[in-house]
Each structure stands twice: as structure tokens, then as C-alpha cells.
Amino acid sequence: xxxxxxxVSGKGGVxxxxxxxxxxxxxxxxxxxxxxxxxxxxxxxxxxxxxxxxWDREESIFEGRIATxxxxxxxxxxxxxxxxxxxxxxxxxxxxxxxxxxxxxxxACAFVCPTKxxxxxxxxxxxxxxxxxxxxxxxxxxxxSIPPGRPNSGKLVLExxxxxxxxxxxxxxxxxxxxxxxxxxxxxxxxxxxxxxIIVTEPTPASFSDFKRIHRLTKHFGIPAALVLNKxxxxxELSKEIEKYAIQNKIYILGRIxxxxxxxxSLTMMKPLILCYPNTKATKAILDIGxxxxxxxxxxxxxxxxxxxxxxxxxxxxxxxPEEST
Numbered sequence: 001x002x003x004x005x006x007x008v009s010g011k012g013g014v015x016x017x018x019x020x021x022x023x024x025x026x027x028x029x030x031x032x033x034x035x036x037x038x039x040x041x042x043x044x045x046x047x048x049x050x051x052x053x054x055w056d057r058e059e060s061i062f063e064g065r066i067a068t069x070x071x072x073x074x075x076x077x078x079x080x081x082x083x084x085x086x087x088x089x090x091x092x093x094x095x096x097x098x099x100x101x102x103x104x105x106x107x108a109c110a111f112v113c114p115t116k117x118x119x120x121x122x123x124x125x126x127x128x129x130x131x132x133x134x135x136x137x138x139x140x141x142x143x144x145s146i147p148p149g150r151p152n153s154g155k156l157v158l159e160x161x162x163x164x165x166x167x168x169x170x171x172x173x174x175x176x177x178x179x180x181x182x183x184x185x186x187x188x189x190x191x192x193x194x195x196x197x198i199i200v201t202e203p204t205p206a207s208f209s210d211f212k213r214i215h216r217l218t219k220h221f222g223i224p225a226a227l228v229l230n231k232x233x234x235x236x237e238l239s240k241e242i243e244k245y246a247i248q249n250k251i252y253i254l255g256r257i258x259x260x261x262x263x264x265x266s267l268t269m270m271k272p273l274i275l276c277y278p279n280t281k282a283t284k285a286i287l288d289i290g291x292x293x294x295x296x297x298x299x300x301x302x303x304x305x306x307x308x309x310x311x312x313x314x315x316x317x318x319x320x321x322p323e324e325s326t
Contacts, residue, residue: 001169001171001172002172002173002174002175002194003173003175003195003196003292003297003300004166004177004195004196005176005177005193005194005195005196005197005198006039006173006177006179006190006191006196006197006198006223007019007020007023007174007176007177007178007179007197007198007200007211007220008179008190008197008199008200008214009179009181009199009200009201009207009210009214010181010182010183010199010200010201010207010209010210010211010212010213010214011169011181011182011201011202011204011206011207011210011211011301012181012182012206012325013181014181014200014201014202014230015200015202015230015231015257015263016029016178016179016181016200017038017040017045017046017049017079017178018049018263018267018272018273019034019179019198019200019228019230019257019286019289020036020044020049020176020177020178021049021178021189021272022048022164022273022274022286022290023176023187023198023290023293024050024137024139024176025037025137025208025274026274026286026290026291026293027174027176027273027290027293027294028137028138028139028240028295030294032171032172032174032297033139033172033173033174034139034174034175034176035139035140035141035142035167035168035173035174035175035176036050036135036139036140036141036142036176036178037141037142037143037160037161037173037175037177037178038141038142038143038144038160038178039050039144039157039161039165039174039177039179039180039186039189039190040178040179040180040186041127041144041145041146041153041156041157041160041180041186042146042153042180042182042186042287043180044143044145046143046178046323047052047130047141047143048131048267048270049248049267049270049271049272050135050136050181050270050272051135051136051172051270051271052135052141052142052314052322053145055132055143056131056132056133057130057131057133058128058129058130058131059128059129059130059131059163060121060125060127060128061125061126061127061128061129061155061156061159062124062125062126063123063124063126063155063187063192064105064122064123064124064126065105065107065120065121065122065123065124066098066100066103066105066120066121066124067088067089067098067103067105067107067110067118067120068098068118068119068120068121069095069097069098069109069117069118070087070117070118071095071117072117072118072181072222073115073116073117074095074096074115074117075114075115075117076094076097077114077164078091078094078110079109079113079114079167080096080109080113080118081096081109081112082112083108083109084104084108084109084113085106086102086103086104086210086286087102088103089109089303090219096145100124101147101148103111103324105120106193106275107120112187112251123133125147126146126148126155126156127144127145127146127153127156128144128145128146129142129143129144129156129159129163130142130143130144130145131162131163131198132278138169138216140164141160141191142160142161142163142164142167143160144157144159144160144179145157152181152189152190153185153186154184154185154186155189157180157189157190158189158192161175161177161189161190161192162294163171172263174297177190177280179191182210182214183213183214183217187214187217188217191217191218191221191223194221194222194223195223195224195304196223196225196253196304197218197223197224197231198215198294199214199215199218199224199225199226199227199228199251200219200226200228200230201210201227201228201229201230202229202230202231202232202234203229203231203234203235203238203239204235204238205238205240207243208238208241208245211242211245212245215251216284217251218309219249219309222308223309224252224304224307224309224310225251225252225309226251226252226253226254226285226293226296226307227242227243227246227251227253227254228254228255228256228257228289229242229253229255229257230256230257231257231258231259232256232257232258233258233259234259235255239256248267250307250309251307252283252296252303252307253283253288253323254292254293254296255286255288255289255292257282257285257286257289258281258282258285259282260273260277260280260281260283262276262280262282263282268288272290273286274286274287277316293325
């Protein structure tokens with residue numbers, strides 16, 4: 001059985017990458033075949049937690065297009081700049097030029113150019129997929145990185161996940177996907193094909209609100225969800241409210257982690273908390289979460305029948321025309 005577990009959060013900075021690294025290590029120590037994927041192409045950091053200092057392979061990913069202006073044909077009419085909705089065309093040194101970091105490749109500028117001075121450049125570098133075939137913890141890590149300003153981060157995440165799937169050589173494998181924060185294209189790509197979404201949140205109003213948003217997304221795709229409540233002891237009342245919401249919405253409560261100021265110190269050591277400080281309350285909570293997740297995986301068929309969402313929830317509201325409402 002191959003399972004993809006996406007670790008997501010509507011809000012950033014809630015401990016998602018720390019938990020992802022710890023879960024990968026715990027399951028690997030229990031004899032499971034693990035592949036870790038850092039699916040935050042815009043701000044990858046899982047390799048820092050796992051102590052990766054060198055990559056075994058770096059692969060450039062090319063796709064898409066951007067516009068380019070031939071200065072010998074350009075008559076400087078400015079129509080291209082006027083039509084560009086992304087403000088990607090600038091007038092520099094008495095010449096119209098395309099800002100390649102902003103251009104989305106729609107080619108509206110080429111359509112209005114009277115002298116056909118604008119052409120597309122194909123196979124623009126989207127980003128890089130990096131592979132460490134064996135971390136010091138015994139499992140591979142696949143990461144992705146996108147240059148600032150380039151689009152298609154969701155596509156780059158898909159490429160990283162595809163490299164992970166290519167490494168699956170045995171029947172039993174667990175792919176741990178550390179997703180980006182929010183509900184954007186990177187997160188949607190991370191959830192694509194996932195069997196389980198672990199939602200990490202903390203007891204703050206902003207995090208609770210974003211927790212509901214990301215849960216709505218997982219429900220839309222029919223993915224069962226589990227909750228990890230980090231720093232739960234900072235606001236006990238709100239933590240109870242979050243857990244109440246989880247129970248009402250059929251979200252499995254995987255565990256709670258107390259606040260621990262040793263977490264940032266462990267990150268500076270490029271090691272997960274469970275290895276740097278094995279006797280803290282937070283470490284014990286993370287170990288319990290890893291054990292519960294292990295039991296979920298072992299009893300997967302029975303568990304998934306109980307916690308699979310009943311039906312996808314529409315993300316786009318239905319708009320009723322005035323004449324239809326009467």
C-alpha cells in the first residue's frame with residue numbers, strides 16, 4: 001500500500017515543517033518506507049530541519065513562455081504597455097522591454113503590436129527539483145525551489161511529488177508531503193492525490209479561521225482530515241472550541257502539542273526537537289502523535305471508512321439571478 005499524507009495549515013508558522021520532519025523520522029524508525037517531500041516551492045525549509053547540506057541531484061524544470069520585444073522592429077507606439085494587465089512592460093533607455101519576472105506569457109502584447117515585434121520565448125526555467133536520496137535518517141527527501149517572481153509553483157510541486165512517486169519501488173511506502181501555508185495553488189497541488197490531510201493549527205483566532213478554510217478544501221476533494229493542535233496550552237478555551245469543531249466535522253484529533261521554547265533552538269541545530277530534547281513534554285506529545293498515526297496507517301481500511309468526508313463541498317458559491325429568486 002502506498003499512502004500520501006499531506007501536512008497542511010491554513011496559516012504559516014504553526015510548526016508544520018517541524019511536525020512533518022518528526023513524523024517522517026518516527027515512522028521510519030518503526031520500519032516503514034518513507035519518502036519526504038517539501039512542497040513549499042516558494043519557501044522550502046524541510047531540508048534545514050532534516051540537516052541536508054548537499055543535494056545528490058538538482059534538476060531544472062522548464063515550461064511556459066514569456067514575451068520578448070525585438071528592438072529593431074519596435075516603433076515605440078506603447079500599445080503593448082497599455083494592454084499588459086500585469087504591468088510587465090517598461091520603458092527603459094528609450095526602449096520598451098519585458099520584465100521577465102512579472103510577465104505571465106499571455107501574449108496580449110503580441111496581439112496588439114502593429115509591427116509584430118513581440119514573440120514568445122518558450123521553455124522558461126520554472127524552478128528546480130532537488131533530491132537527497134538518503135538523509136541521515138535513512139529516507140530520501142525531494143524538495144523544490146522556484147525563483148522569485150516566477151509563476152507555476154503548483155506545477156513545480158507536482159514535479160517534486162512525481163519524483164517521489166518514481167522512487168517507490170516496493171508495495172508499501174508512505175509519502176510525507178510538507179505543504180505550503182494557505183489554500184493556494186501549491187497547497188492544491190500538494191493535496192492532489194493525497195490519502196490523508198493532517199491539518200496543523202494553533203489556538204489563535206487567525207489560525208482557527210484558516211483551519212476552517214483548509215478543512216473546507218480537503219472536504220471539497222474528499223480527503224479525510226486529522227487535526228494536530230500545536231501550542232494548545234496558550235489558550236485552553238479556544239483549543240477546546242477548535243476540538244469541538246473538529247468533532248462536529250468528523251476530523252480525527254491526532255494530538256495536542258504544548259508550547260515549548262526549545263523548538264527554535266532545535267532548528268538552529270538543524271535537528272528535530274524529538275532528537276535534540278527527547279524528554280520535553282512537547283517531544284512526548286509528538287511521539288504520541290507519531291504512534292497514533294502509525295496505528296491509523298496499520299488499520300487504514302477501517303479508519304478511512306470512518307473518517308472519509310460524506311460528500312465534497314462546493315468551493316464556488318451558486319449565484320442566483322434576480323429573476324430566478326422570485
